[in-house]
Amino acid sequence: MTGTRTLIAYATKYGTTKEIAEEIQDILTENGIESDLINVMETGSIDTYDAVIIGSPVYMGKMLIEARDFCQKYMQFLAEKWVAIFVDGVSCCPPGEEAERTLIAAIDEMKDYVKPAVKKVFAGSLDPSVLIEADAQIADMVHPPVGDFRDHEAIRTWAREIASAILENNNSI
Template identity: 30%
Template sequence: MAELMLVAYATKNGSTREIAQSIADTLRKEGLVVDFRRAADVRDIRPYSSVVVGGGLYTNHLHRDARRFLRRHRRPLGDRSLWLFSSGPLDPSAGERDIPPVPGVRRIAVRLDAKGHATFGGQLDGTATGWMARMIVKSGRGGDFRDFGQITAWASEIAAAMAAEEVRRRETHQ
């Protein structure tokens, strides 16, 4: 039976959900069994052998629900393969170069021994909620800066890492 993978996300306006959905869809196309859930809705990670967690960045901090998920499940996450992603730059920079995680996410990644992290461009349009978001859009700095080719490629790298891990596990048990 295939092991179950979790893709969990935290979002304010829905952009990060669409990134997480793309990751989950890619992992499924690569043959993995994936559960796709809001981070705030996940109560137990015992069924999952590996986890991808992502959240939007707001004033250089990972979305609160993603931070809470990672804090609440920190012990069992130590026994699982973990990847993290952030979304947020409202410019093309994330599609042009590798952007390191913000300091808080970097600390989380080190503490939980994450296998990888990616920062993806964000998206903010006129439907965004919150005073600051509306001001950003009104100033003309909104837009959609997500690069779904980049997102798919990153998810494919995760699938390849999972496949290699499975081969190593089988070779060890022979």
């Protein structure tokens, strides 16, 4: 293991983003990077980490409230870290530049609090049978794409790139 301590802080409503975060953690481990995988609502001090990967689904065009709160709460610490943010959603299914821009905009909304070195959009997953009533009603109105659109190879490829960037950043400190 390297000396680089990495936090993967995720938000999730139905588990998709947690599973993406777990895949990323597996690849970091394979590349010798030790990491902690923690829900954004359960993070304590983040001072001990050199790098932070924040992951959130997009709901109604925004990162989940707890992920936005995390960025705001830890803005001073995040300013000193190497940060990557990924979001996942189904509006980029099928993929398209415009849809991707909308999802990147959800990350950019956090720009007053965090300036990530890397931003990434992943296709997410939507299973209408597990939605709480309020979400089901919204889904009924907007008819989002339904299914598991996750591209596991894309997730692993990105995680390998992130591993390289973290190691490079650590070497340059």
